[in-house]
Each structure stands twice: as C-alpha cells, then as structure tokens.
C-alpha cells in the first residue's frame with residue numbers, strides 16, 4: 082500500500098479511520114476527516130496560510146521545531162490538490 086497524504090492538510094492517511102467521508106457515506110481517498118466531511122470541506126474558506134497555522138501546533142506535538150514545521154508545510158502544502166490552483 083502506498084502512503085498517501087490528506088490533500089488539504091498533508092496528514093498521513095495511514096488507515097481508513099482517519100479518512101473523510103463523501104456525500105454517500107463512502108470514504109474519501111484524498112482527504113482526512115478533519116478537513117472533509119460528507120463531500121465538502123469543513124472549512125471551505127480556509128486559506129493555505131491559515132492551514133499552516135492550524136497544522137504547526139500538531140507537528141510541534143509530534144516533536145518538531147516550530148520553524149521546521151512551518152518550513153515543511155510551506156513547501157509541502159502548495160503541492161497538494163486543494164491548494165494547487167490557489168498558489169499559482
């Protein structure tokens with residue numbers, strides 16, 4: 082199984098428990114449950130910068146330095162499906 086990441090927040094989608102849901106109740110293959118529920122983003126107006134602010138504390142909890150977490154997110158998030166169209 083290839084490792085996939087939430088295409089909104091970059092969280093690793095390691096098991097089906099963490100997957101968001103589509104309108105018909107099936108699991109999303111692209112987004113986690115924190116970002117996506119019943120076929121829609123939970124926070125549709127969120128910007129990429131705001132997403133970074135949300136993610137940094139979680140990554141710090143995982144033991145990462147704030148500056149390193151921020152740098153990683155700034156590099157990684159623009160490559161994800163949700164933010165691709167926004168950034169360029």
Ligand SMILES: [Zn+2]
Pocket residue numbers: 087088089090091092112113114115116117
């Ligand atoms: Zn997510």
